[in-house]
Amino acid sequence: MELVVCIKQVPDTETRIKIAADGKSIDITGINWVVSPYDENALEEALRIRETKGEGGVAVMTLGPERAASALRSCLALGADRAVHLQDPALEGSDSLGTARALAAAIRRSRFDLVLVGQQGVGTDNSQVGPMLAELLDIPHVNVVTKLEIANGKIRAHRQIEGAVEVVECPLPAVVTAQKGLNEPRYASLKGIMAAKKKPLERLGLQDLGLDAADVGAAGARNRWTRLELPPARQAGKILDGEPEESTAELVRLLRDEAKVI
Amino acid sequence: MDFSFSQDERMIRDMVRDFADGVLRPQVQEWERRGEFPLELIPRLAEAGLLGMSIPEAYEGSNLRTPSYCLAIEELARVSASAAVTVSVTNSVCGYPISRFGTASQKDKYLKRLARGQILGGFCLTEPGAGSDAAGIVTGYRRAAGKFILNGLKSWVTNAKIGSLFIVMATRDRRERGAGISAFLVESSFPGFSFGRLEDKLGLRSSATGEVRLDDCEVPVENLLGEEGKGLAIALHCLTVGRVGIASQAIGIAREAFEVARKYARERMAFGRPIASFQGIQFQLADMATEIDAARWLTLRAASMRDRGIIDFSKESSMAKLFASEMANRVTYRAIQIHGAYGYSKEYPVERYFRDARVTTIYEGSSEIQRLVIARQLLAETRSNAAD
Ligand SMILES: Cc1cc2nc3c(=O)[nH]c(=O)nc-3n(C[C@H](O)[C@H](O)[C@H](O)COP(=O)(O)OP(=O)(O)OC[C@H]3O[C@@H](n4cnc5c(N)ncnc54)[C@H](O)[C@@H]3O)c2cc1C
Numbered sequence: 001m002e003l004v005v006c007i008k009q010v011p012d013t014e015t016r017i018k019i020a021a022d023g024k025s026i027d028i029t030g031i032n033w034v035v036s037p038y039d040e041n042a043l044e045e046a047l048r049i050r051e052t053k054g055e056g057g058v059a060v061m062t063l064g065p066e067r068a069a070s071a072l073r074s075c076l077a078l079g080a081d082r083a084v085h086l087q088d089p090a091l092e093g094s095d096s097l098g099t100a101r102a103l104a105a106a107i108r109r110s111r112f113d114l115v116l117v118g119q120q121g122v123g124t125d126n127s128q129v130g131p132m133l134a135e136l137l138d139i140p141h142v143n144v145v146t147k148l149e150i151a152n153g154k155i156r157a158h159r160q161i162e163g164a165v166e167v168v169e170c171p172l173p174a175v176v177t178a179q180k181g182l183n184e185p186r187y188a189s190l191k192g193i194m195a196a197k198k199k200p201l202e203r204l205g206l207q208d209l210g211l212d213a214a215d216v217g218a219a220g221a222r223n224r225w226t227r228l229e230l231p232p233a234r235q236a237g238k239i240l241d242g243e244p245e246e247s248t249a250e251l252v253r254l255l256r257d258e259a260k261v262i
Numbered sequence: 263m264d265f266s267f268s269q270d271e272r273m274i275r276d277m278v279r280d281f282a283d284g285v286l287r288p289q290v291q292e293w294e295r296r297g298e299f300p301l302e303l304i305p306r307l308a309e310a311g312l313l314g315m316s317i318p319e320a321y322e323g324s325n326l327r328t329p330s331y332c333l334a335i336e337e338l339a340r341v342s343a344s345a346a347v348t349v350s351v352t353n354s355v356c357g358y359p360i361s362r363f364g365t366a367s368q369k370d371k372y373l374k375r376l377a378r379g380q381i382l383g384g385f386c387l388t389e390p391g392a393g394s395d396a397a398g399i400v401t402g403y404r405r406a407a408g409k410f411i412l413n414g415l416k417s418w419v420t421n422a423k424i425g426s427l428f429i430v431m432a433t434r435d436r437r438e439r440g441a442g443i444s445a446f447l448v449e450s451s452f453p454g455f456s457f458g459r460l461e462d463k464l465g466l467r468s469s470a471t472g473e474v475r476l477d478d479c480e481v482p483v484e485n486l487l488g489e490e491g492k493g494l495a496i497a498l499h500c501l502t503v504g505r506v507g508i509a510s511q512a513i514g515i516a517r518e519a520f521e522v523a524r525k526y527a528r529e530r531m532a533f534g535r536p537i538a539s540f541q542g543i544q545f546q547l548a549d550m551a552t553e554i555d556a557a558r559w560l561t562l563r564a565a566s567m568r569d570r571g572i573i574d575f576s577k578e579s580s581m582a583k584l585f586a587s588e589m590a591n592r593v594t595y596r597a598i599q600i601h602g603a604y605g606y607s608k609e610y611p612v613e614r615y616f617r618d619a620r621v622t623t624i625y626e627g628s629s630e631i632q633r634l635v636i637a638r639q640l641l642a643e644t645r646s647n648a649a650d
Pocket residue numbers: 351384385386387388391392393394395417418419420421463466471621624625626627628629630631
């Protein structure tokens with residue numbers, strides 16, 4: 001079984017985000033870049049499928065700038081067999097659709113049975129690339145999956161819905177988007193890091209993908225970031241001292257007159 | 263000159279950091295309180311490759327370059343100094359000497375098992391009557407019918423009771439001092455081998471340290487490590503490498519102490535302001551961070567000298583160990599000072615960093631011994647030739 005995992009390199013979830021001088025992007029100085037956590041679940045699932053089947057390969061792909069190669073290397077260190085880096089000036093500034101187009105073109109270059117992606121990319125949190133990929137590849141998809149079984153060319157995917165679990169079956173090839181809880185991602189190992197150095201990391205540009213510059217990157221983007229704002233800073237809490245009767249009365253007064261919530 | 267980490271070094275550091283934060287941090291407090299080495303940790307350390315860092319890839323190790331090894335020890339020590347010393351000892355004074363000085367059959371027999379965590383290793387040089395004066399050991403050996411027979415008592419052995427393979431230094435005649443000492447690979451299952459008591463220590467509470475007794479202990483001739491009479495040279499060579507590991511351990515402890523002190527200084531209010539706003543606190547934080555950095559680059563310099571094939575980097579290795587260990591004591595002392603009374607409480611982690619840092623100026627050569635090594639070299643040199 002041939003597995004493809006699409007990953008995104010994102011700022012460490014503990015990063016204190018600052019807005020850049022242009023007012024519509026984040027300031028990337030000093031950011032620690034990591035693989036988006038949901039993508040780690042996607043990769044872990046692919047590795048487990050390969051390990052239980054005892055055959056097949058895991059290809060990991062990303063669209064991103066030069067620095068994103070380190071995210072691919074860490075996936076190779078975790079056990080992926082090969083990596084594909086989509087990198088081209090014309091791809092910069094891609095929105096979800098542009099990203100999905102580029103990834104779909106890269107995926108189509110070889111045989112595949114299952115594509116796994118994180119259900120959202122931490123930071124931008126659009127949850128769009130997975131479903132768009134499935135549309136572009138013209139195959140079914142199941143998203144926000146918490147458990148995955150594969151048998152006889154079909155998948156059974158479990159999804160958490162309000163108050164219940166929904167079980168969806170669909171034929172392969174398919175796209176599955178991974179939710180936290182799908183699995184517990186493994187830790188890398190020193191041996192894995194050493195072995196990763198010998199694994200192939202292929203770079204593909206616009207021409208290799210056979211794409212038109214007008215459909216991807218900033219040129220093809222259907223949505224644009226016009227402005228970024230930080231959420232309002234949280235006000236310091238207020239502690240009311242005194243006897244319960246007095247402080248409760250004061251609390252009610254404040255909720256009514258100041259916070260205006262009752 | 264470019265003081266930056268390579269891609270590999272970054273990946274290794276991040277990997278060990280994730281491991282330490284994910285696997286060690288949730289439990290370290292409890293392990294330290296129990297005061298026993300958590301055996302369940304060994305398979306996890308082995309899986310991560312941390313027990314085979316100085317073992318060749320052909321024997322399932324990862325044969326790291328020395329700076330990467332240092333970064334790995336530092337990241338472990340940030341969270342658990344006890345885990346860091348267990349790993350450091352297994353690698354630098356057990357896995358490494360076998361890889362470097364062992365015969366093909368010794369390597370075949372032991373290295374894979376060490377890398378897989380099936381056996382844990384240790385190093386027995388110190389005795390109740392001989393520590394710094396390593397050439398003064400009295401544990402003796404003699405040859406008899408295809409065997410070596412060892413007799414004596416080894417003390418302060420890291421990984422006692424939990425380890426099963428020890429590199430034991432013994433002398434054929436104590437009057438020969440260093441020249442009479444040989445190194446042996448001794449399994450805990452050999453006849454005449456037993457463990458004595460474990461030490462009740464100030465720090466490193468969850469690292470096992472104890473006695474090894476050798477009562478007519480029978481060691482097969484093929485378990486001599488290196489040539490006869492070369493035992494002390496092997497031991498001292500391994501300690502030169504080990505010292506950059508202990509320096510890294512000290513740096514890891516200090517970094518964590520600094521981090522918690524900085525966080526606390528930002529949060530703790532006094533006189534209506536966070537204490538971090540007082541210059542007296544700021545200066546302490548500035549000094550702590552500066553010293554940590556200085557120690558780290560001193561250590562990485564020694565480490566990179568080794569990889570560049572500079573045979574004798576003992577002066578630089580001793581400088582790193584001396585400075586980093588003394589630094590860790592100053593930094594953890596200040597971390598407690600910044601915490602005030604809370605720093606003195608077991609509810610906060612800083613008191614542990616203070617206790618754990620203490621040993622780094624003692625083992626693998628005390629600060630005084632490091633100064634002797636440094637001074638001996640300085641006086642033998644005609645001019646300072648640091649680093650090249
Ligand atoms: C937690 C822990 C783990 C250890 N693990 C191991 C291990 O795995 N294997 C092992 O073999 N050993 C181990 N040791 C032992 C350690 O290496 C020794 O404690 C160390 O070498 C110092 O020896 P000593 O304690 O006998 O001190 P001594 O040698 O008795 O020294 C006492 C004091 O005198 C000073 N001194 C000695 N000689 C001189 C001199 N010439 N000039 C100036 N000052 C001097 C010393 O610096 C020290 O301050 C461990 C120790 C500890 C605490």
